[in-house]
Amino acid sequence: MIVVEAKQAREKLDMATCIKLMREGLSALEDGSAMQPLRSVNKLPHGNLFGFMPAYLGDGNYFGAKVITAFHANAGTEYPSHMGYVMIFESVHGSFVGMADCGVITEIRTGAVSGVATDLLAVRNPKKLALIGAGAQARSHLAAMLVVRPGLQQVSVYDIRPEAAQKFAEESEEKYHIPVQVASDVESAVRDADIICTLTPSKDPYLKLEWVKKGAHINAVGTFTPVTREVTSELVAASRLYADQIEAMEKEAGEYLIPLSEGLITREHIKGSIGGLLTGRAEGRTSDEDITLFDALGLAVEDVICGRYLVCGE
Ligand SMILES: NC(=O)c1ccc[n+]([C@@H]2O[C@H](COP(=O)([O-])OP(=O)(O)OC[C@H]3O[C@@H](n4cnc5c(N)ncnc54)[C@H](O)[C@@H]3O)[C@@H](O)[C@H]2O)c1
Incomplete structure (x- = not known):
């Protein structure tokens, strides 16, 4: 064995x-x-x-x-x-x-799945990546984003514990030779970002529509129960929404179930799964103005x- x-x-x-x-x-x-x-x-x-x-x-x-x-x-x-x-x-x-x-x-595959989603959904030449949460998933996601979009020029990171963000920034600048700026809040972290990864166990949604640039791609990874989420209902409603598995999203994803219960979206709001994009069954980004949102639950x-x-x- x-x-x-x-x-x-x-x-x-x-x-x-x-x-x-x-x-x-x-x-x-x-x-x-x-x-x-x-x-x-x-x-x-x-x-x-x-x-x-x-x-x-x-x-x-x-x-x-x-x-x-x-x-x-x-x-x-x-x-x-x-x-x-x-x-x-x-x-x-x-x-x-x-x-x-x-x-x-779990640590590496979660970043890798977001890497696949980002490769399929993000604009071709993004400049700025924003990471919310500076823990293990921030490290995994930075590695993954740089594999699929090696031309990224700038990273910003926000964490409720500034010392965690600072440590992450120092480590990452040394490892990848890319400027990593510590932001003082979520709004300034995501300003002008082409790719946003939400990587926290927050109990309340904090990523707002008015802060997100048109054309951005979001990987919402930190929460995975019907009652928790990081992205506000308005932002979900304004985005093209993708699942890792549609059946799991319909059962477990607060990012989908909460705006659905509020009547802001319908079942048709889910545009497909990452596997659907890979096999050509789902349609991806339709313009450089679309906001795309991948909600990760994690799959066996x-x-x-x-x-x-x-x-x-x-
Ligand atoms: N969807 C999936 O497949 C999957 C897989 C692995 C982990 N996760 C989840 O992703 C999240 C991050 O995992 P991790 O391993 O990096 O955890 P971690 O504990 O290493 O890091 C989380 C970081 O988020 C920060 N944080 C907490 N609340 C915050 C908030 N409201 N705003 C900003 N920062 C905040 C913490 O200070 C901490 O530095 C967890 O909730 C974890 O359960 C999801």
Whole structure:
């Protein structure tokens, strides 16, 4: 049995490779060769969670599941708040092949999926990227955006903890040799931005329509429950909206369900999924004036395909 721990997973799963894997996984999900039921999350005592996210990859060779705990009281202790593995099985006899650390996979694949969405939906020559939230996802998203839009010239970052934004800016300037400006609020961070990534666990929507430039592409990543969101209803209503999986968006995405319940949008507001764009079934940006919005929930197929790559090398 193979076990790929976090350090090894981080060394092997580079962003460009992960973006290729996400294209493969999301296309397979769209054409029906890959399958995944909706995830199940079991509630444990003290508000703790135990999640199971299975997927069949449709490659004829492998299937698996992300098995993960969320113990929020771990924050600030020696234990991370989320822990677990992506477990990989082979399809001939159903035997267990191995497992890979799910923290690194989740971190990298989330940026990579936004990379695929951005490549398909953003304007061709964006200049400014804005990142809201300066945590692990800001790092993953900056890496992904620079793979798909290497001509970006400027990055701005805002975090409610200025010291986190400052640390991120210093690290990123050194790593990528691109100017990273720390913004004092969301409005100034997103001013004139061609690509905006919202990467926070905010309980309230904070990204407003009047601050967003026409033609911008937004990756809304930080929240993933029916009652949480980062983007205001007015901005969702003014955007072309894309899902990672439409069924999941209809069940789980506050960014869609809240403006729907307010009567600001209808079911037809969802223009398609990223897999739909990859397979030509969905229509993307129709002009340089469109605001496009990708809302990420996170899918088991994304985790399992990374697990396959780390455990089986394919
Ligand atoms: N959709 C998905 O597939 C997916 C996958 C992974 C993580 N996430 C979510 O993305 C978010 C970011 O994840 P992470 O790993 O980077 O977390 P993190 O804890 O490393 O970083 C989050 C950062 O956001 C900042 N922040 C919190 N509230 C803010 C606000 N209102 N405005 C500005 N900054 C704020 C925090 O200070 C922190 O620096 C989390 O909510 C996480 O659950 C989603």
